Amino acid sequence: xxxxxxxxxxxxxxxxxxxxxxxxxxxxxxxxxxxxxxxxxxxxxxxxxxxxxxxxxxxxxxxxxxxxxxxxxx
Numbered sequence: 001x002x003x004x005x006x007x008x009x010x011x012x013x014x015x016x017x018x019x020x021x022x023x024x025x026x027x028x029x030x031x032x033x034x035x036x037x038x039x040x041x042x043x044x045x046x047x048x049x050x051x052x053x054x055x056x057x058x059x060x061x062x063x064x065x066x067x068x069x070x071x072x073x074x
Contacts, residue, residue: 007065014058021051 015025021037022030040051 003065005065007062007067010058010062010065014055014062017055017058 018030019025021040022033024030034052037051041048042051042054043049044054
């Protein structure tokens with residue numbers, strides 16, 4: 001189903017970004033180093049977005065896609 005593929009892509013994107021910014025995928029080390037990226041912002045279509053908000057948004061999209069929520073079927 002296409003909805004699950006969207007969820008897969010979003011989760012893979014988040015995993016890639018976490019590895020790129022934190023250098024590993026160990027939850028303990030990532031959570032210890034979150035404080036260093038809290039003030040990291042970047043521009044997307046003239047909007048300034050915080051990196052952690054961006055990660056959380058794609059985690060939400062991935063979770064919704066993997067559980068095939070109603071929002072993606074509309």
